[in-house]
Amino acid sequence: MTFIPDFRLPSKDAANALWFIYDRGRLLVKIQNDSCAIPETSDLKPYQAALLHKQYLGTLDGRPCYTAEIAGDNLKGMDLEYRDLRALFGKLDENLIWIAGRANQLVNWNQIHQYCGSCGKPTEFKTDERAKICPQCGLTNYPRLSPAVIVAVLKNNKILLGRNKRFKLPFYSVLAGFVEPGENLEQCVKREIREEVGIAVKDIRYFGSQPWPFPDSLMIAFTAEYAGGDIRLDGSEIIDAAWFGKDNLPKIPPKISIARQLIDWFIQKGTRV
Numbered sequence: 001m002t003f004i005p006d007f008r009l010p011s012k013d014a015a016n017a018l019w020f021i022y023d024r025g026r027l028l029v030k031i032q033n034d035s036c037a038i039p040e041t042s043d044l045k046p047y048q049a050a051l052l053h054k055q056y057l058g059t060l061d062g063r064p065c066y067t068a069e070i071a072g073d074n075l076k077g078m079d080l081e082y083r084d085l086r087a088l089f090g091k092l093d094e095n096l097i098w099i100a101g102r103a104n105q106l107v108n109w110n111q112i113h114q115y116c117g118s119c120g121k122p123t124e125f126k127t128d129e130r131a132k133i134c135p136q137c138g139l140t141n142y143p144r145l146s147p148a149v150i151v152a153v154l155k156n157n158k159i160l161l162g163r164n165k166r167f168k169l170p171f172y173s174v175l176a177g178f179v180e181p182g183e184n185l186e187q188c189v190k191r192e193i194r195e196e197v198g199i200a201v202k203d204i205r206y207f208g209s210q211p212w213p214f215p216d217s218l219m220i221a222f223t224a225e226y227a228g229g230d231i232r233l234d235g236s237e238i239i240d241a242a243w244f245g246k247d248n249l250p251k252i253p254p255k256i257s258i259a260r261q262l263i264d265w266f267i268q269k270g271t272r273v
């Protein structure tokens with residue numbers, strides 16, 4: 001599948017368009033026996049008038065993709081249901097998951113930028129770029145992204161994994177944290193690992209990146225080597241952390257996440273060259 005992003009609304013609606021519709025963070029899907037699908041224009045015919053805040057996403061294999069919102073109360077007696085996007089991992093094609101994630105970020109962004117943050121006037125979508133502008137004072141807001149680092153720290157063929165109290169499922173993962181104003185990514189890696197578990201790291205290397213639309217993160221992944229210190233929990237965010245070998249790994253995150261890709265890299269390689 002090939003997705004080509006675009007923000008400019010096509011001049012007319014195509015009958016085969018895909019609609020990534022949200023209501024309070026949940027995605028509308030068509031239930032087909034055991035699998036799920038993204039609704040098409042024909043599935044939404046009775047609801048056209050209820051669609052709010054339409055935004056164009058681009059094309060998937062030539063099919064236009066849109067995002068919009070419909071209040072769940074407006075759906076009656078159809079084979080359409082709202083589901084948590086995370087609950088659709090493995091049930092919806094991964095390409096569709098990522099487009100749905102993109103849609104989720106844009107819907108959230110639009111929701112919290114209905115009014116100008118400077119003068120309070122209702123904002124409008126810009127026509128020449130993906131942005132919202134205030135017609136009174138000209139303040140322009142772009143979709144918000146929150147960059148975060150995520151790090152596989154290695155020590156003697158072991159990987160540092162921790163349990164964050166925010167994890168809904170009881171798994172251990174590589175440590176992560178948001179980038180703060182004024183720091184570069186490497187400084188952020190050092191600060192986060194020091195703050196969360198009291199460990200110093202060195203030899204920080206870029207691994208890869210991934211959008212994480214819950215609600216608007218961009219995860220930037222690194223590997224690093226242990227440089228000193230003993231594990232000392234921060235007492236708030238991380239409730240447990242330890243060094244794990246390949247043979248005694250705890251429950252780890254689902255396949256789709258870059259956290260899991262870092263752990264899988266460790267399992268395959270064990271050490272860095």
Ligand SMILES: [Zn+2]
Pocket residue numbers: 116117118119120121134135136137138139
């Ligand atoms: Zn304004």
